[in-house]
Amino acid sequence: MSHTASCGCGQLKARCDGAPDSIVQCHCADCKKRSGSAFGLGAYYQGEAVTITGVSQRYIRKAASGADFIQFFCPNCATTLYWTTERHPSGVGIAAGAFDDLPDTEPVRSVFDNNRCAWLEPLKIPTFRKGRDSEQIR
Numbered sequence: 001m002s003h004t005a006s007c008g009c010g011q012l013k014a015r016c017d018g019a020p021d022s023i024v025q026c027h028c029a030d031c032k033k034r035s036g037s038a039f040g041l042g043a044y045y046q047g048e049a050v051t052i053t054g055v056s057q058r059y060i061r062k063a064a065s066g067a068d069f070i071q072f073f074c075p076n077c078a079t080t081l082y083w084t085t086e087r088h089p090s091g092v093g094i095a096a097g098a099f100d101d102l103p104d105t106e107p108v109r110s111v112f113d114n115n116r117c118a119w120l121e122p123l124k125i126p127t128f129r130k131g132r133d134s135e136q137i138r
Helices: 029-035
Strands: 002-006 013-017 022-026 040-046 050-053 057-062 068-073 080-085 091-095 109-111
Touching: 002 080, 013 040, 013 080, 013 091, 029 040
Parallel strands: 022 109
Antiparallel strands: 002 013, 013 050, 022 040, 040 091, 057 068, 068 080, 080 091
């Protein structure tokens, strides 16, 4: 089974084979800015399970770990559809909200909870103060 994610105008697409390896909720300031929301939600796949079609532009920033975080967005509608990281080069993160047909987008962990909006109730999943290698809160 495959799932398709697309940008707002439909020009850039990611076909993902199978279920994601994980779905992660991130409260870091950069994910909030990237998503325009209180947190970012990413579905993570191994690179060989993802086929990208369409034209994208990339933006490289330094993650909190100091490693490059490479975001790919549509040059027409500016939707950030997917990203890769220097720290995990074989993986691809897909913006979970860009899927039309991903059946269950409940995250398996929450990261950068030290930056979570106070009004947002924490989920009953493993939660980390910063990245997944940092202190686990619950």
